[in-house]
Amino acid sequence: MSQRSQPDPRVGHSRRVICRAALEEFAATGYAGFRMESVAARAGVGRSTLYRHWSDKAALIADALETLNVQPNPDRELVAGTARQRVELLLSHLARALSDSPVAACIPALIQATEHEPAVREFFHRYSAQRRHRLTDAIAAGVNDGQFPARVDAEAASAALSGAVFYRRLMTDDVADAEFIGALLDTVLGH
Amino acid sequence: MSQRSQPDPRVGHSRRVICRAALEEFAATGYAGFRMESVAARAGVGRSTLYRHWSDKAALIADALETLNVQPNPDRELVAGTARQRVELLLSHLARALSDSPVAACIPALIQATEHEPAVREFFHRYSAQRRHRLTDAIAAGVNDGQFPARVDAEAASAALSGAVFYRRLMTDDVADAEFIGALLDTVLGH
Amino acid sequence: MSQRSQPDPRVGHSRRVICRAALEEFAATGYAGFRMESVAARAGVGRSTLYRHWSDKAALIADALETLNVQPNPDRELVAGTARQRVELLLSHLARALSDSPVAACIPALIQATEHEPAVREFFHRYSAQRRHRLTDAIAAGVNDGQFPARVDAEAASAALSGAVFYRRLMTDDVADAEFIGALLDTVLGH
Amino acid sequence: MSQRSQPDPRVGHSRRVICRAALEEFAATGYAGFRMESVAARAGVGRSTLYRHWSDKAALIADALETLNVQPNPDRELVAGTARQRVELLLSHLARALSDSPVAACIPALIQATEHEPAVREFFHRYSAQRRHRLTDAIAAGVNDGQFPARVDAEAASAALSGAVFYRRLMTDDVADAEFIGALLDTVLGH
DNA sequence: CGCTAACCGAGACGGTACGTCCCGTCTTTAC
DNA sequence: GTAAAGACGGGACGTACCGTCTCGGTTAGCG
Known part of the structure; x- marks a missing residue:
């Protein structure tokens, strides 16, 4: 020591x-x-x-x-509220992170570097997995207690929701605002 | 002339x-x-x-x-089959394009360049929009004739589906195989 | 034919x-x-x-x-006058040619090119020889008929006179004016 | 310091x-x-x-x-001998420099560059002036103590002698050997 | 007078050297 | 003893010419 x-x-x-x-x-x-x-x-x-x-x-x-990969917020507040509220909060966080945070501006560069720099890939995929798992868990919990329909596959749904937010950020000129997230949740998790 | x-x-x-x-x-x-x-x-x-x-x-x-932006296939075959089959076909095409085509290898570089090269951004967003609109149209048609549930917002659904496929390609080590696409369609467009 | x-x-x-x-x-x-x-x-x-x-x-x-090497002036007028006048005329012509003529501006370039371009050397040395021989002849005639002192070697004198004019042009900031030519003739050809 | x-x-x-x-x-x-x-x-x-x-x-x-312009030899030996010997030595040095020294090969290039490169001109004219002044001084001394005839103008003579050596080097195929220098001295400085 | 061959302009092409910028290595000096 | 300053070899950039070439369009002079 x-x-x-x-x-x-x-x-x-x-x-x-x-x-x-x-x-x-x-x-x-x-x-x-x-x-x-x-x-x-x-x-x-x-x-x-x-x-x-x-x-x-x-x-x-x-x-x-x-050094980006410090996630100081364990999001304890998420235990309260409906499953949809928890998912919505996570998605909003993601959307905001993709607009504002210091990470945001790095994402496109990360995606590119990921192709040719194994060290960057390892970091970026790990980083993404952490985010995604919290969303998957929230969705799975909602399915388990009947707040989300049974057709919902938690893995697929979290990829669809996260992917949609990334898609808005990277492949379009639009932003993932509250309205978009609302429509998204209705579509993917609605009854 | x-x-x-x-x-x-x-x-x-x-x-x-x-x-x-x-x-x-x-x-x-x-x-x-x-x-x-x-x-x-x-x-x-x-x-x-x-x-x-x-x-x-x-x-x-x-x-x-x-020069990539030539879309030689008018996808005539899409007129036949159920709405889900048509959507599945489009998604499979996308997944395959992200694995095989000459475009595929360019996507990460494109995303990165998009941030600082207006000309590249204009191209890439236009290119993405063309792909997305065909998917949106197919979904909207399915909603209109009742093959897809009414909760489905065509715009949100096409972003969710496309986004999920991109997400798999860019942010994970997994590939978007048929099984994944099946689960995705069940979750997003299922009854 | x-x-x-x-x-x-x-x-x-x-x-x-x-x-x-x-x-x-x-x-x-x-x-x-x-x-x-x-x-x-x-x-x-x-x-x-x-x-x-x-x-x-x-x-x-x-x-x-x-094409520069056309010497249309056979300088017939030179037959008249004293030997010194004839030499002075030739030197003045040279001095003027080195200041004004289209040739003038080419001389430094020619000298340089002469080092590495055999064709240019052949031309330039032939061109110089023509000029010099007329001067040498004029001096030799003056020596023969006693107008110039016997110590004068026509070859050496023509090199000295021509050389002095070139030297002024190429190695100094001064010009070869009438005064300089006068002092030159007194020195080289004087009694 | x-x-x-x-x-x-x-x-x-x-x-x-x-x-x-x-x-x-x-x-x-x-x-x-x-x-x-x-x-x-x-x-x-x-x-x-x-x-x-x-x-x-x-x-x-x-x-x-x-860097060429370093003149390490103060030519102390020149104090001895007749004026003609001193001048002959200087001219021989010049002739040899124009054949052998590292400077020699640069002279034609210098002359050419002098036309269009002010910095080169400044250097080359200064360099030439240094050489010429030593010759002029030696001639003037010879005229003063009667070793050279009074008709000799030191400036004109040094230009004639230096010029003749340059002329041989640049405008002819001949070399300025001892014989040529002898004839030159007889002609320009002889009684 | 019309044909044909040559000459011509325009400029694409493969090269090569320029002078600039940045990398990753290194040496030297200063704090 | 570490850090700054920056020299060094290397290599890609974008520019400017070179000498070669392939194009049509014009023009001279013969038939």
């Missing part, structure tokens, strides 16, 4: 500010436009410091994205 | 082989890894010929993608 | 206007800056016409320079 | 080897054929290193030529 030598506090600080800067850069310019020099400038750090902590561009990006 | 002045036949040939090569390159390496030199080599063409016809990398990619 | 077919007058015209344009270009930009495209534009001619008549840039330049 | 901040020793080394390589290239191919890539290869250096230190081809050439 005991470290041979106290880790230099500057190292931790560097890594933090650089990761933050890397995410900004990733969101701003995507994988193609990502410049190490820009990251260093954003972080107010020398370019060589980047390479001291990460072997190359791909490693920095992958590591920076990993 | 009258051709102003016979265009040089070499131009047409060059543009064709280069577009083909550009799509291969785009699919193989994505937007970030796309190298003009590789395209020229794939096409068996001088590098300068690329710049003679397109001002830069972005213009070539956008134009090459445009 | 009889030509198979009358030479096309267009060819002669093209060659003439192109040579003229090539000389302008050569004088204006030198060997390094010489652009075939500029020559074609100056001549109001298609770029391919240049290559139809000359194999490449070097051939065109060499040929165009050759 | 105090060095502001120790310069990186690699910079000095790079500049040196590159200048050396540039002179070789300039002498070998002249201004027109000068290739940055060849210089980099000769110097065993990356192409980008050239552009890191000089903005472009012209700047590198001008700077490299400047």
